[in-house]
Amino acid sequence: FENHDGYAVSKYRGEMEVWRGINEGLNAVIVNPSVIIGEDAGKEGSGAIFETVRNGFKYYTQGGTGFVDVKDVAKTMILLMNSDIVNERFILNAENISYKDLFAKTAEIFGLPIPEKEAKPWMLNMAWRLTSLKNWLTKSKGGLNKATAENASKISAYSNDKIKLALNYKFIPLQESITKIANSLKSA
Template identity: 40%
Template sequence: MILVTGGTGLVGSHLLFQLVSEKTKVRAIYRREKTLARVKTVFAYYSDDAERLFDSIDWVAADINDIPALEQAFKGVTQVYHCAAFVSFEPDKYNQLRKINIKGTANIVNLSISHEIKKLCYVSSIAAIGQAMDANAFITEKTDWNPEKDNSVYAITKYGAELEVWRGTQEGINAVIVNPGIILGPGFWNGGGSSSLIKNIHKGLKHYPTGSSAYVDVWDTVKVMQLLMESTIKNERFIVISENRSFKSFQEQAAKALHIAPAQKKAGKLLLGIAWRLDWLNHKLFGRRRKLSKQMAKSISGKTLYDHSKIRKALNYSFRDLDDSIEKVCKIYLKDTENKPS
């Protein structure tokens, strides 16, 4: 039996589809029943038999900080894919991020130890990788994390979660950690992640940031995770990206696939500096949710280059062309938009 946490998220739902399509015995954790509809939506993208595939999953209602419920979920499990996480860059969400990302991961690790799980795969992020001193230097799995830097609250908690996994490897767990870039995939257009970025581009963005980041689609991410779990590789971490690309180039390619005009105005460091300060002021004066933190503004203004050679060599793996990934996601988005009731 394989256990998947975060099964109602982008990565988790696509992973579940792959596993049940291969007739693998799967148990998945969910917190709120209404989120199960997202999984059915994802399954329906790829199969006319989505309902049956969905029903083949052993669903368990459990929070990753609810130990008694997790104990039940772990019964008979031999492998764990830990995909559950809270994604936010809002500084005031730090305690919630710690509770879910660090404490929740510690719970999964502890139960994996006590139940003698054969292998654990943890879905981390490139945010938990260190930053290169030189903007033109490639960031690798060995790039040191610098706790003195002005890291985002999300990055801090994902790094803390990785430390819990490494602790588990010292206590007998075989584990692999994947550090994906920005994950492109369909079905979560209102979720605030990369899928919602496609929606925002379609609505019409006026500005593009001057920095760059690394991207990978959800299909490659899931495939790499499965291959790592099926391999003899253990106690290693891997950067999982298809390509490094500027935000301008990404927005242009997505706009092309969505048949709209791309953003024309540059959002430089000065403009973003003003924007995050106004965002902070709105939060303080009116209690509005943060949309742009200081750390995020800095991140999207800077150039970063990530090296994916380790995973390519380890699995002899070739990633999908990023333009093809963008095209595929945008095509599904447009179809969903056309089918949405008015």
């Protein structure tokens, strides 16, 4: 657990408790969503990605990951609860995308220049340390942290084949979600 951030550890431990319950007779289904996005996410959490681009951020990273609309997460959870499916685990992911492409698509919707400078891992390492120092000096919170900096350069890809097959489910296309989020932020 030493090499993982608190969020990842808490998710893992929570899932282990559900599996323990399943072994003791609990009927449950586990969902593991990729990065959850949605038009009412605001400017924190995953919403910060879109707000950062909206503010004219000129950098991208080489990493990438999966994204899923919050509406898909809610719908699939309800469908699973109302089904006969038990004691299973499902990944909820609409699409995998590089951060470079995500930032480009988002900037396009905002009518902004596409980020063209790569933020190298060493730059991210310096940035999270400076952010941490600034937060300590000013007694504030937020900004880039170590876990976010590390994840920004990693490529993670997730398959949604199991949930699509089990529920015959079609996820909201990522471009549609990005457009709704950007339009929501434009009017905020």
